[in-house]
Amino acid sequence: MGYARSTVANCMPDLNDPTSSTSYRPAPTAPEHLNNTGCKIKYSEGKGRGVYASKPMPAYTLLEINPALLFSAEEYEAHGRHTVLDHYTFKWRDGRMALALGLGSLFNHSDSPNVSYSIDTSTESIRYTTVRAVEPDEELCIYYGTNLWFKPVEISDGRTCADTELVDDGWGGLSAVAGEVEASSSSNHVPEDTSDPNAIVPDEDLPFTRVKLTSDEDDEETSEAVRTVQAWAVDIPDPRHTTSALKWLKSSGLDTPTLSHLKRVRKSPTGTHSTLLLTSTSPTIAPELPSDLDLAAPYQLAVPRSAALTPTSLALKNALWPTVFAPRRKGEPEDWSRARAQWACAAMVRVVEEARAARAAGELPIASYVPAPPEEPAWPSYLARDTRVSSAHPLRHAALNVVRALSNSTASTSASIIPATAAASTPPTSAPTKNGQHYLLTSRALFVTHEPCVMCSMALLHSRVKEVFFLVPMQRTGGCGGAACVPKLEGVNHRFAIGRWKTGAGGVSVEGLEIDEDIDS
Numbered sequence: 001m002g003y004a005r006s007t008v009a010n011c012m013p014d015l016n017d018p019t020s021s022t023s024y025r026p027a028p029t030a031p032e033h034l035n036n037t038g039c040k041i042k043y044s045e046g047k048g049r050g051v052y053a054s055k056p057m058p059a060y061t062l063l064e065i066n067p068a069l070l071f072s073a074e075e076y077e078a079h080g081r082h083t084v085l086d087h088y089t090f091k092w093r094d095g096r097m098a099l100a101l102g103l104g105s106l107f108n109h110s111d112s113p114n115v116s117y118s119i120d121t122s123t124e125s126i127r128y129t130t131v132r133a134v135e136p137d138e139e140l141c142i143y144y145g146t147n148l149w150f151k152p153v154e155i156s157d158g159r160t161c162a163d164t165e166l167v168d169d170g171w172g173g174l175s176a177v178a179g180e181v182e183a184s185s186s187s188n189h190v191p192e193d194t195s196d197p198n199a200i201v202p203d204e205d206l207p208f209t210r211v212k213l214t215s216d217e218d219d220e221e222t223s224e225a226v227r228t229v230q231a232w233a234v235d236i237p238d239p240r241h242t243t244s245a246l247k248w249l250k251s252s253g254l255d256t257p258t259l260s261h262l263k264r265v266r267k268s269p270t271g272t273h274s275t276l277l278l279t280s281t282s283p284t285i286a287p288e289l290p291s292d293l294d295l296a297a298p299y300q301l302a303v304p305r306s307a308a309l310t311p312t313s314l315a316l317k318n319a320l321w322p323t324v325f326a327p328r329r330k331g332e333p334e335d336w337s338r339a340r341a342q343w344a345c346a347a348m349v350r351v352v353e354e355a356r357a358a359r360a361a362g363e364l365p366i367a368s369y370v371p372a373p374p375e376e377p378a379w380p381s382y383l384a385r386d387t388r389v390s391s392a393h394p395l396r397h398a399a400l401n402v403v404r405a406l407s408n409s410t411a412s413t414s415a416s417i418i419p420a421t422a423a424a425s426t427p428p429t430s431a432p433t434k435n436g437q438h439y440l441l442t443s444r445a446l447f448v449t450h451e452p453c454v455m456c457s458m459a460l461l462h463s464r465v466k467e468v469f470f471l472v473p474m475q476r477t478g479g480c481g482g483a484a485c486v487p488k489l490e491g492v493n494h495r496f497a498i499g500r501w502k503t504g505a506g507g508v509s510v511e512g513l514e515i516d517e518d519i520d521s
């Protein structure tokens with residue numbers, strides 16, 4: 001908290017060792033315990049007790065708010081550190097020591113944590129929140145930091161914490177709480193912890209700085225980029241019945257706000273009939289129609305998922321279904337919610353971790369990551385390292401490798417190109433392959449440790465990526481504002497947003513990511 005490490009750490013009892021000389025022994029069975037968010041206690045192989053999910057949990061689920069028991073550093077020095085409490089104690093921001101009263105004390109450590117926590121000094125409490133979607137029976141783990149006092153048991157991908165140098169994550173890393181990153185959340189570029197994950201984060205508190213693009217940033221300027229959703233529609237053979245059909249629709253309960261960006265009626269070009277858009281809910285069960293109206297059988301069709309932001313996108317969307325025109329003011333940036341900012345921090349932590357693992361394996365410390373979007377947690381995510389060294393291939397840059405990972409996602413993958421989720425081998429049909437073009441990153445965000453070079457930036461532009469976040473600027477070679485800004489160039493047919501990560505934001509450090517500034521990234 002790190003968990004407070006003391007000079008006697010090595011003399012501390014091993015919670016997993018029944019022969020340990022301490023009087024502490026893990027109980028043979030976990031107590032019956034289920035909190036109201038669905039966390040339960042179970043024994044975790046080699047770790048003692050742990051906290052587990054009893055049901056599926058979406059990303060950013062608030063798991064627990066635990067009061068902290070605070071005591072002075074002197075008390076800790078004289079007593080606490082000589083007891084089993086040392087395993088559970090961590091440093092509070094003001095130098096006192098703290099113990100989480102509740103399940104918080106039972107979260108085990110993982111170097112790929114699925115839970116982050118934040119300290120609320122005003123209420124002297126700690127909030128634990130999932131950072132990604134969690135499966136039933138999955139262990140819920142936090143990140144203790146780099147100075148572990150025990151040998152961590154292997155995590156699911158076969159690595160141990162000792163294999164990689166890890167990031168001190170201001171969102172999930174206990175060491176961050178120990179004051180290794182700025183204590184104040186705003187100076188750490190971490191949005192205030194409010195209970196509302198939808199709260200909009202002011203621009204100055206975002207973990208990145210937006211690189212300003214002068215042109216409009218609408219990402220739906222080509223027909224293949226138009227995002228669609230399946231909806232039910234019905235033809236009205238006699239257009240004179242359109243008003244009655246509309247009246248029925250309004251009272252039917254089918255008329256939900258999900259399609260409010262679309263007109264309800266489309267007239268056939270010849271005027272022979274009109275079509276009524278019914279609903280986007282239930283892809284399998286056709287909506288029931290009134291018997292007193294002369295309507296054909298309902299059918300499904302693809303309609304635009306959102307309003308049109310530009311005249312070009314309006315024309316493209318109208319070709320599918322009459323769409324509302326809601327232009328964004330030129331250069332107006334997208335709002336970011338707190339949940340989305342947390343998702344971005346977790347993604348940047350993950351990609352930095354991968355880059356450090358790449359370096360340990362003899363590669364350049366560069367990695368790239370396309371996480372599942374927070375609003376589509378079931379979509380596959382992709383992770384790739386730079387493999388120029390091992391492949392002796394000058395084009396195996398991390399950003400290109402991750403695009404290859406996406407396009408190869410139905411084929412077998414190599415160790416350096418990792419579908420970062422189990423779902424990667426069978427992407428849902430609504431995932432990025434939906435346009436039939438497997439390299440497309442339409443509507444996806446890409447996190448990369450080093451500013452992509454001009455070549456990679458151009459490739460990303462072709463892939464229609466929505467936004468790129470990078471940590472290390474590359475003044476001489478970068479294509480996202482360093483040597484050039486590719487999405488700003490005149491004549492390009494797509495623009496992506498760029499975020500330059502703020503120093504220390506989310507507890508992410510650039511340590512270990514040094515590369516020669518002339519190397520393309």
Ligand SMILES: C[S@@+](CC[C@H](N)C(=O)[O-])C[C@H]1O[C@@H](n2cnc3c(N)ncnc32)[C@H](O)[C@@H]1O
Pocket residue numbers: 014015016026046047048049050087088105106107108109110150151152153
């Ligand atoms: C805060 S306690 C966590 C709850 C603890 N497992 C229990 O049964 O009370 C921290 C202790 O859990 C164990 N632990 C936590 N994460 C571990 C991991 N990844 N591998 C092995 N042991 C772990 C270590 O013994 C550590 O000192």
